[in-house]
Amino acid sequence: MSRRVRVRFAPSPTGPLHIGGVRTALFNYLFAVKHQGDFILRIEDTDQARFVPGAEDYIMESLRWCGLEYSEGPDLGGPHEPYRQSHRRDLYLKYAEELVNSGHAYYAFDEPETLDALRKQYESEGKIFQYDNNTRLTLRNSLTLEEAEVTRLIETGVPHVIRFKMPENEEVVIHDLIRGEVTFHTNLLDDKVLFKTDGLPTYHLANVTDDYLMEITHVIRGEEWLPSLPLHVLLYRALGWENVMPQFAHLPLILKPSGQGKLSKRDGDKMGFPVFPLQWTDPFTNEVSSGYRESGYLPEAMVNILAFLGWNPGTEQELFSLDELAQAFDLDRVGKSGSRFDPEKAKWYNQQYLKAMDDDDLAALFVPVLQQKGCTVRLDYLKKVTTLVKERLVFPQDFWSQALYFFEAPAEYDAAMVKKVWKEDTPQIIAEVRKLFVESNDFTSATLELIIKQYTESKNLGFGRIAAPLRLLVVGSAMGPHLFDILEMIGKEDALSRIDNGLKKIPRG
Secondary structure, X not given: OOXXXXXXXXXXXXXXXXXXXXXXXHHHHHHHHHXXXXXXXXXXXXXXXXXXXXXXXXXXXXXXXXXOOOOEEOOOEOOOOOOEHHHOHHHXXXXXXXXHHOOOEEEEOOOHHHXXXXXXXXXXXXXXXXXXXXXXXXXXXXXXXXXXXXXXXXXXXXOOEEEEOOOOOOXXXXXXXXXXXXXXXXXHOOOOEEEOOOOOEOHHHHHHHHHHHOOOOEEEEEHHHHHHXXXXXXXXXXXXXXXHOOEEEEEOOEEXXXXXXXXXXXXXXXXXXXXXXXXXEXXXXXXXXXXXXXXXXXXXXXXXXHHOOOEOOOOOOOOXXXXXXXXHOOHHHEOOOOEXXXXXXXXHHHHHHHHHOOHHHHHHHHHHHHHHOOOXXXXXXXXXXXXXXXXHOOOHHHHHHHHHHHOOOOOOOOHHHHHHHOOOOHHHHHHHHHHHHHHOOOOOHHHHHHHHHHHHHHHOOOOHHHHHHHHHHHHOOOOOOOHHHHHHHHOHHHHHHHHHHHHHHOOOO
């Protein structure tokens, strides 16, 4: 690659960032890092009618949470600032008028009511109205009006737009880095609006202009933008920028878990899992949508989940750090077909990352959980508990349900387990075991297990006849790691107290 790689993530602040958008940002980031290039954040806010307060900050916080650091952006500045399109509005009119002067675009003065009436008329005839080479010469624009009349309308402030004049009878052939050669026929395309009546460009003109001015070398974006590709290529040609036109790569859709249809923003929470990286509160309705961060997902897991939606490394490896992903990433290994989002696989990723975390860091995650429960414990104790239960955790918030017996005695006992393991002679057996515990000066896991083994052998009892009821008394259910590790952790005094309480509360078999 002769030019320095420069890619951009260019979201619109029209609401919370969907995980599909985060995936697009991730793939751009990985591509930039892989090629020692630049990853840029640009906010495309030319659609002021759909602007949502707080959405821009949400986008930036989401990228930071995922570890996707950009080198240029609205909050950082850079050599091509400003990085908000609404702050670049004076740039675009120049290029729109240049297109008009070169015959590649024209002024259109059609009233919205006129166009709506035409759409309805076409619809009644079973057709679809399109402002294109078949209709443009029947409408009110600078192609059909006298030059003097066009000048008068503009000078008197008559609302108008600038439309691209789609060429006739051409095939636009483009090489997509993911899809290979794609072909579009211009006779099937309409004359898109490039500049609106509100003095702002549409996405198409602003996007192409900014990519050119910001020296973008690769445009990596979602499949939904593929229909816009021929217009963008033709704009590059019309403006004389074809020699520096970026290469394009259109990513496959992220599909619903069923595999039927695109996973959309509207699916959030309806399917039982988030579709946004962070929790979002709608500023207009106060409706709250859940986020992966607040649901207990680690950012490393989130990144790994998204990386495998449409891409594969060509190996059996499934767990990657962000740096490892950047080194392994290649657009050649991104597929064309949509990728089904699997909520259960997402949970599996999070579980793997929790298990792999350093025990000190993991224990620190659980401090707020214990504080909410009113528990104060030493960090070294918490770390030991963490080591014992981490294999059972999917989310940090699972810690209390999986480890509460390390911090408080059971208040009740699982009825099904009582029925199963509490026999008529169980209280007497447990009382004898309790006596052995009292007499032992060593309350370590290994010693306690040896005591029970020796007792069961001497009484000709199965090991489970003692271990299961003992777990019931100490834990309250069948859950938990190795029984004797639990006993050692809670200590002799607490263990004896729990045995005594259970013997009083559990009715004899």
